[in-house]
Amino acid sequence: MDCKSSETVVGPRSEDRLPASAAAAVKIVIVGGFGVGKTTLVRSVSEIRPLTTEETMTQASAGVDDTAGVERKTATTVAMDFGRISLSDELVLYLFGTPGQQRFWFLWNGLFDGALGAVVLVDTRRLEVSFDVIGRLEEAGVPFVVAVNTFPDATSYPTEELRAALDLPEKVPIVECDARLRESSRDVLISLMRYLRSHALAPEPM
Numbered sequence: 343m344d345c346k347s348s349e350t351v352v353g354p355r356s357e358d359r360l361p362a363s364a365a366a367a368v369k370i371v372i373v374g375g376f377g378v379g380k381t382t383l384v385r386s387v388s389e390i391r392p393l394t395t396e397e398t399m400t401q402a403s404a405g406v407d408d409t410a411g412v413e414r415k416t417a418t419t420v421a422m423d424f425g426r427i428s429l430s431d432e433l434v435l436y437l438f439g440t441p442g443q444q445r446f447w448f449l450w451n452g453l454f455d456g457a458l459g460a461v462v463l464v465d466t467r468r469l470e471v472s473f474d475v476i477g478r479l480e481e482a483g484v485p486f487v488v489a490v491n492t493f494p495d496a497t498s499y500p501t502e503e504l505r506a507a508l509d510l511p512e513k514v515p516i517v518e519c520d521a522r523l524r525e526s527s528r529d530v531l532i533s534l535m536r537y538l539r540s541h542a543l544a545p546e547p548m
Contacts, residue, residue: 366432368458369438370436370459371437371440372440373440373486374471374472378468379521381394381439382522383439383489383491383527384425384439387528387531392423393422393425394424422440422441424436425439459484459535460486462479463521464504466499467496476488488517489517489521490504490518491521
């Protein structure tokens with residue numbers, strides 16, 4: 343049998359290739375409750391065509407997934423989202439978006455492995471869906487920032503009220519963002535990297 347083939351081996355698109363100047367790559371996870379905008383953030387900020395695992399929601403999920411407040415949502419992430427952004431010529435972030443429904447949370451442990459930090463995306467209309475998310479990050483010892491996704495009909499609260507409601511220590515940054523906008527999502531990631539740097543430079547407790 344002739345093993346030779348005339349088919350051309352197709353590699354990554356030129357715009358998807360890692361920049362030659364990249365010297366460091368960092369894994370970041372994007373977490374949050376169901377329907378808070380994780381897939382939207384990864385899609386908006388990624389410089390490559392993002393990988394998503396969204397599937398159409400069916401009646402089979404009725405009574406299983408809590409859709410209170412997001413009744414119009416028709417698709418959901420069932421594994422992960424993946425994207426990439428270069429914050430500078432040398433620093434590249436790999437973004438892993440987690441599924442929001444609790445029945446898929448068993449996937450989180452693998453996604454947390456090797457992560458330098460995380461963004462917790464929250465919706466002020468449904469803060470309660472963020473409590474367990476934050477608890478899992480704290481248990482795993484993954485540093486994080488909280489990004490408040492500013493939905494059009496969501497109430498805006500002072501930062502300290504949100505900090506108290508989420509029971510966050512003073513050191514954890516809280517920022518606002520519009521996950522639909524690339525610049526806004528990028529600024530969240532820059533805030534996270536600044537926090538990670540200060541976290542790394544902080545003296546160890548005695």
